[in-house]
Amino acid sequence: xxxxxxxxxxxxxxxxxxxxxxxxxxxxxxxxxxxxxxxxxxxxxxxxxxxxxxxxxxxxxxxxxxxxxxxxxxxxxxxxxxxxxxxxxxxxxxxxxxxxxxxxxxxxxxxxxxxxxxxxxxxxxxxxxxxxxxxxxxxxxxxxxxxxxxxxxxxxxxxxxxxxxxxxxxxxxxxxxxxxxxxxxxxxxxxxxxxxxxxxxxxxxxxxxxxxxxxxxxxxxxxxxxxxxxxxxxxxxxxxxxxxxxxxxxxxxxxxxxxxxxxxxxxxxxxxxxxxxxxxxxxxxxxxxxxxxxxxxxxxxxxxxxxxxxxxxxxxxxxxxxxxxxxxxxxxxxxxxxxxxxxxxxxxxxxxxxxxxxxxxxxxxxxxxxxxxxxxxxxxxxxxxxxxxxxxxxxxxxxxxxxxxxxxxxxxxxxxxxxxxxxxxxxxxxxxxxxxxxxxxxxxxxxxxxxxxxxxxxxxxxxxxxxxxxx
Ligand SMILES: [Zn+2]
Numbered sequence: 325x326x327x328x329x330x331x332x333x334x335x336x337x338x339x340x341x342x343x344x345x346x347x348x349x350x351x352x353x354x355x356x357x358x359x360x361x362x363x364x365x366x367x368x369x370x371x372x373x374x375x376x377x378x379x380x381x382x383x384x385x386x387x388x389x390x391x392x393x394x395x396x397x398x399x400x401x402x403x404x405x406x407x408x409x410x411x412x413x414x415x416x417x418x419x420x421x422x423x424x425x426x427x428x429x430x431x432x433x434x435x436x437x438x439x440x441x442x443x444x445x446x447x448x449x450x451x452x453x454x455x456x457x458x459x460x461x462x463x464x465x466x467x468x469x470x471x472x473x474x475x476x477x478x479x480x481x482x483x484x485x486x487x488x489x490x491x492x493x494x495x496x497x498x499x500x501x502x503x504x505x506x507x508x509x510x511x512x513x514x515x516x517x518x519x520x521x522x523x524x525x526x527x528x529x530x531x532x533x534x535x536x537x538x539x540x541x542x543x544x545x546x547x548x549x550x551x552x553x554x555x556x557x558x559x560x561x562x563x564x565x566x567x568x569x570x571x572x573x574x575x576x577x578x579x580x581x582x583x584x585x586x587x588x589x590x591x592x593x594x595x596x597x598x599x600x601x602x603x604x605x606x607x608x609x610x611x612x613x614x615x616x617x618x619x620x621x622x623x624x625x626x627x628x629x630x631x632x633x634x635x636x637x638x639x640x641x642x643x644x645x646x647x648x649x650x651x652x653x654x655x656x657x658x659x660x661x662x663x664x665x666x667x668x669x670x671x672x673x674x675x676x677x678x679x680x681x682x683x684x685x686x687x688x689x690x691x692x693x694x695x696x697x698x699x700x701x702x703x704x705x706x707x708x709x710x711x712x713x714x715x716x717x718x719x720x721x722x723x724x725x726x727x728x729x730x731x732x733x734x735x736x737x738x739x740x741x742x743x744x745x746x747x748x749x750x751x752x753x754x755x756x757x758x759x760x761x762x763x764x765x766x767x768x769x770x771x772x773x774x775x776x777x778x779x780x781x782x783x784x785x786x787x788x789x790x791x792x793x794x795x
Contacts, residue, residue, distance in 0.1 A: 332591040351550040353563035356393040357427035358412035362611035390443040394424035449545040476519040491569035516541035543574040556583035626651035661734035664712040745791040
């Protein structure tokens with residue numbers, strides 16, 4: 325099926341043509357591991373997961389690379405401010421290395437809770453200092469760098485004529501709009517490739533280099549690691565939309581002079597998950613993590629379902645009310661699927677299967693329209709002339725495509741419902757039914773409470789009662 329994606333570079337939805345047939349390589353800029361990832365961070369990782377699952381459903385092999393930024397780059401895009409890793413270390417009374425270890429584990433656990441398939445490679449910046457130094461040396465040889473004494477090695481953006489193309493700006497516009505943060509830079513848009521350690525202080529993370537002891541600038545790690553794991557020319561580069569104007573613009577500037585143009589064929593950017601009052605922020609205490617929501621009793625699949633209902637190029641306004649609504653919608657679907665499991669006799673109708681498989685896959689292949697795919701899926705569940713076996717096979721396909729674990733959840737519900745209650749509980753339920761018939765509601769209510777306290781729920785049905793084990 326033809327895959328289409330919105331390319332930030334050309335500002336339109338384009339037919340996707342892979343470099344190698346039936347194979348895709350993509351890089352997604354991962355988190356800086358100095359603090360709890362919030363669900364806004366996780367939305368970007370969820371979107372990358374949908375991108376990957378869409379390719380897998382179209383029978384591609386996928387090489388998905390996501391880095392962990394564990395080098396303490398500075399808090400602003402412009403190489404000024406505090407070092408994030410050292411800030412995290414001071415906050416938690418740990419070393420910067422321990423902080424990285426802790427938050428990489430938390431991030432991987434949260435990805436697992438959200439059923440995000442682990443990337444093929446998850447390289448860490450600190451494991452690739454050599455590759456970063458080599459890339460800076462190549463840029464130096466080609467004349468793209470200069471040194472600011474006691475500061476670092478900088479990239480001269482005026483040497484790269486296409487600078488700013490990804491964000492739709494040229495260098496003179498950028499110069500006019502920028503704030504002056506470092507008077508020693510030749511151009512306001514120049515950025516650090518290597519920063520020197522301060523002479524009077526030993527940093528927790530620093531390395532030797534041909535230019536002196538220090539640490540890499542932030543942007544260079546993604547160029548170096550993507551080239552290492554995906555080659556000099558690869559299909560897709562993704563991240564949140566906040567990375568268009570500086571981080572990805574700089575990645576292009578430092579990569580294309582070395583590997584040729586174009587370095588990347590498609591640039592795909594995710595919109596944010598926001599709150600009514602604006603962007604979710606860790607520092608102002610307005611952020612939720614996946615674990616926060618689980619502690620409040622939410623199933624992470626409800627959050628994944630909420631994300632599936634929105635399009636990646638639109639902001640998703642999050643509230644606990646919208647999550648509650650998604651949780652109800654998700655449960656209703658699980659309920660319907662569990663009902664299919666009580667009558668799954670019959671053969672899978674291959675023709676109908678293929679027809680609905682394509683109907684479900686088409687919107688996701690067309691620029692990842694997940695919500696439209698869910699509409700088709702709900703329509704499928706309503707069809708009276710399709711048997712349960714065929715429907716259940718298609719639910720399995722939807723699980724592969726959208727990762728919503730419908731089968732797993734429905735099976736659990738179905739098993740709870742089909743378990744037979746012990747004889748004494750059955751007897752109590754029988755007594756309750758008789759009491760109800762005799763209009764002795766006090767006894768009936770009392771028996772219901774007793775049954776409930778023994779872990780079962782009694783439900784009235786047309787021909788008597790049904791006992792369901794409580795979750
Ligand atoms: Zn990056």
